[in-house]
Amino acid sequence: MTEFVDVHAEAASGQGGVSKPAGHKSTRTGWRRLASQGRALLPDSLPGRFFMFMLLLVFASQLMISVVWNYQTRTTQEKALENVVFNMAMRVSSTIEYFDSLPNRYRHIILDQLRDMGGTRYFVTLNRDFIEIDELARTRSKDIVINGFQDTLDAFHANGDISIAFSAPETLRVFNNDTYLMELTESWGQHALIVEPLSLPILVIQVPVSNNEWLYLATLMPDYAIMSSSLPVDLQLIYLFALTVLLLFGSWMIYVLTRPVKQLSKAAENFGRSFEPVYLPEKGAIEFKTTAGAFNRMQRNIQHFLNDRKQLFSGISHDLKTPLTRLRLRAEMLDDDDERQGFVEDIDHLDMMVRSALQMVRDTDIHENPEPVDLKQVLENIARAGQSVGQKISLKYHEHELVTGKPLALRRCLENLIDNAVVYGGNADVSLSIEEGQNLIVIRDKGPGLPEGMEEEVFQPYRRFEHGQACNPGGNGLGLITARHLAGTHGGDLSLRNHPEGGLEVTLTIPFDS
Template sequence: MFNTDALQLFLDRLRPNSLVSRMLWLTLLSVFLAQFIATAIWYSHSKVRELEGLESASTSMALSFTSTVTFFQSLPIEYRHIVLDQLRNAGGTRYFVSFNKEEIIIEPFKSTQLKEAAIQTFKEVLAEKLPRQKVIKVEFSRPENLHILKNDILLSDLPRSWAHHTLSLEPFYPPILVVQFELDTNEWVYIAAVLPAPYMMLSDDILTTQQIWFFGFITALLLLFIFIMVRLQTKPLKKLAHAANHLSMDIDQAPLIEEGASELITATRAFNRMQLRLRRYIQDREHLFSAISHDLKTPITRLRLRVELIDDPIKEAKFTQDLDDLEMMVKGALQCVKDTDIHENIMEVDIKTLLSFIAETYNTKHERVSIRAKSIQPLHCKPLALKRCLSNLIDNGVKYGCSVFVDVKESGDYLLITIDDCGPGIPENDLNNVFEPYYRMDHTKEGHGLGLGISKNIIRGHGGELNLSNVRTGGLRASISIPRVINES
């Protein structure tokens, strides 16, 4: 059965996503397009010049063949072989000429535009110069397939001094032109020759093997230079993305080095300034809350002393309750700031081990917290902050639902943690309100109503999300998704 998901995954991998791969693909496409256009223009112009040169060379050879045939026709029949042998021995001819009693069957060479143009030129010139010759055969053959003298004799069967030096031009072995004239019954003139350079090979290839190798080498060299150049230019960009990804978890990371192209230097400089402003803002907020805490302790203590001077017990109890609430709000606000802004280094944490350590607190007598986690890769995070977040969620699940089930799994570049309890759940209208500070649905139990808000801020500080939903079978589900932080150089 055809797996469409596997095909889609394969196509996604082939799709260029990074800047380097896209630049390489665009460069390769542009090189092929430029080479195609240049080759098409060059081929069209060179083909016209080549055909003109081939027709001129073929006309010259055809006229020479005409002179040869006319010369031998003027000789008596009994002298033709004698003169032909003398010319061969003296090396006085550039062609192989023989008189045969039958037509020699020629195995044709593959058809090309140049071959057909040469044959057509030979036929036209020979027909014009030798109008009395009714039968003229023109064809090209490979040297290894060329029949000579008789139909059962190949060129390779003859002594090398007879025709090899004229027809077999080693190491090229070009196709051989064969022209046959029927002078009379059982009397044929056989002329074999090789076209002059550069037309001897009758090659009609657009690109030769050497050109393809040269084109491949130049393209590979260009892609290598483009890869190195883009790699060097994108290295600062990767560092910038890496630093931006870690900014929410490590506001005190070292400033980036301003390097690369001018646009990258400008972006890096802006990022460093933004990080500095954020760091100063957080420090100012911490100092502000510390000052508020310090300043509020004195009037609260002074008010408690004055409450003790009130004679009315009812009023005294009301004032004391208001002061307790005020002190609780101040402590809760400070706790919210301290728990959210945890200054610690990012480390690799084994989530399964961390959850098992948290579950031990609740599983001393009865197993209230069960965990299901397969082989999970370590997560780059702030260990203390993540532990506080998961402890708050599990503690709420045990407090309101008695038992908790934790499921951990991976999905792409995200770590998914699901915490289900067996409690009554939360009304749909309050699923988002419970993250607000001091929002409490059950005032009978201890707490300031800050735990869920702190947990959500911690998860968001890691670049993730925390959501609550009611389970159809009963209970509340806390869903956490945290992106994995990949260290890239």
């Protein structure tokens, strides 16, 4: 009785982790693991790998260019900043020397005159107290400014306790520790140090000019003090646009350059399935022209070989019919019954071998047009045919996909495998499922299986074992090799193994896009 079971989903079985002993891992093992992880990140396709390597090269080159650019820009800016700082420090030094030389009663008069003149980015005042500065965080550019002023002013005012620091406009105090710059009117200096909407850092220099008086000087530094080596936003957008165009053009070039390789792969796959030559155009790069020429010659040679094989077997069939008939007639005329029986058996065996060889050629050379095939329907038809003659076949279905192939060839392949399971194992338990992007058909019987290590030996032509000869004396040992060949023409594979619980398990894979 044939049993049909349709299963649409199965719970995936988990795999237990294998514990590894803790310990020191060698450097070589670490490198191997790192290399293995790197290979796992690579795309499978050749265009994908080319594109990834192109990205790596582009970004690596851009990184090196950026490093060199930033270093050169920063070096140039620092040099320019040092020159500006030196010149400003000399002017500040002259201002300090000038105020230091003035009598006390004239200092405030000069300050009022400077304030009324305007047109400068300096704020100068004389304070009775030292002003506490909320110093900004130090940076490379700020250090250059402070150190430059400190060195220059110390060289001319060695006896002075000079304070130099950067402050934000919002927290800058002037006149005393209670008065902020932001509280003053424009006439008192806001217009000199505040550049709206920017919040530029202000350099504050305080120099004692007498026992109870400090010369307070605040100024804005030039743009070098900010020292940004990054590109402007508009240039960054242009750069990103150009880089995108470059990557798109590179991707298109990769596609054009690797398209012949894909055509070669497709032609080889089609030829391997149907043995119908798919000739490639011998043009393009010299490497591909050479490869395409060699591939085309290989196809012609294989096609000639197959044609010669067909003609050879046809000739053998024709040439042996007459002598076999004559031998059989002569054997029938022998008087000795035992000798006559032996001759007849040898002639019948020779005739069977010739017929079976010719049958294998015909079975593996089925000319059909590929079309969508439902493997579930094919298996059901085979099972019903087997049921009609009393064969024990059970079917279990999981998820499956249609394949594009030759219906008669696929049926011949499955019939050979299922018939073998029934004849040599008593029954056939068949399951259909999906595994790793292809249909998986597993056929298991309850027979004795194969001798150990003979899983590939059984695919040799005319290779039969004692159990097979006892169960099917008329067999010829060509069923499995025929089934494997038919599976191969559909891009599939066939393998055998002894099941741990007994019997032989046959595994057949057929890709979806066959």
